[in-house]
Amino acid sequence: MDEVEVTLDDVIGSVNDPIHLSCQARSSVTATITSYRWRIGEGDDAQTVVGQSPEATFFFSSRGRVPVAVEVTDSLGHKAVAHADVLIVEGGSSTLTCDASIANVGQVLNYQVLVFNTGANAIAMSFALPLPAGTDYVSHTGGSFAGGALRWSGTLVAGDWFGATLQVRIRSDIPSGNDVVATVEFHAGQDTFSKEVRTRVNPRIYLPSLRKS
Numbered sequence: 001m002d003e004v005e006v007t008l009d010d011v012i013g014s015v016n017d018p019i020h021l022s023c024q025a026r027s028s029v030t031a032t033i034t035s036y037r038w039r040i041g042e043g044d045d046a047q048t049v050v051g052q053s054p055e056a057t058f059f060f061s062s063r064g065r066v067p068v069a070v071e072v073t074d075s076l077g078h079k080a081v082a083h084a085d086v087l088i089v090e091g092g093s094s095t096l097t098c099d100a101s102i103a104n105v106g107q108v109l110n111y112q113v114l115v116f117n118t119g120a121n122a123i124a125m126s127f128a129l130p131l132p133a134g135t136d137y138v139s140h141t142g143g144s145f146a147g148g149a150l151r152w153s154g155t156l157v158a159g160d161w162f163g164a165t166l167q168v169r170i171r172s173d174i175p176s177g178n179d180v181v182a183t184v185e186f187h188a189g190q191d192t193f194s195k196e197v198r199t200r201v202n203p204r205i206y207l208p209s210l211r212k213s
Contacts, residue, residue: 003028006072008082012193014092014118015063021080023053023070031074039069040086060088063191091125091188093118098182098197103170108138109199111166111182117156121190126153129166132182134174134201138167153187176203 006025025033027091038056040047049056062067064087073079076077099110109132115125130149131137137145142164150166170180183196 001009001029001068002031002074002076002078004031004033004072004074004078004080006070006080008068008070008084010084010087012087012089012092012195013060014090014116015061015088016059017093018057019060019086019088020055020057021068021070021084021086025054025072025075025080027076027078029076031076031078032073034075035073037071037073039071040066042067057177058086060086063088063090083187085197087193089188089191089193090119090123091115091117091186091191092193094125094127094186094195095198096129096182096184096195098199100199102181102200102202104175104202105170105172108169109135111168111197113143113150113152113164113166115152115156115162115186115188117158117160117188119189120158122155122157124153124155124187125162125189127151127164127184129182129184131166132168132180134178135168135169135182136171138169140167141165145198168204170201175199177201198201 004027006023008023036051038049069083071081093116095114097112128149128151140150143150180199185194
């Protein structure tokens with residue numbers, strides 16, 4: 001009756017930067033996952049690594065989209081396979097982070113955008129981070145906030161970076177249990193890509209009002 005499931009998400013990164021892959025695997029009868037077989041690429045050029053960890057780090061030497069897969073095996077010998085893509089682009093190591101993965105209505109969220117040029121040459125880079133649905137603007141540092149979005153553009157030399165922050169407050173009218181989803185779009189040299197971060201909003205709790213008559 002054992003069934004094994006595994007999931008693997010797409011990843012965006014830069015040439016010659018460490019690319020971290022992580023999968024989530026489970027057995028329906030809670031058997032131990034004993035083996036992870038990673039395959040990077042396809043055909044004769046594919047690279048295969050076998051280990052006991054749900055995480056692996058790889059380096060890619062050129063731009064492009066690379067198919068990846070992981071096959072997991074549990075202690076009962078049952079297997080499952082997940083597929084994803086690694087997208088290698090200029091500026092792909094740029095990040096969007098939030099200081100909270102779970103929050104309450106009325107709470108302030110702090111987003112940070114870091115733009116990295118890990119390439120060998122100077123490139124033009126920019127980003128736009130729209131105000132997430134269900135939030136109100138509070139403040140920002142770096143870049144400019146106009147038209148409902150935090151924006152920046154400039155040229156970064158090799159190895160340089162730029163950082164900006166956006167503060168927002170979760171509105172009271174956001175549906176209970178929803179996620180606040182922030183998505184930033186990056187432009188770097190010839191490439192355009194986006195990254196997102198989610199914050200789960202805690203469901204509201206309503207307590208009955210008791211009065212003594």
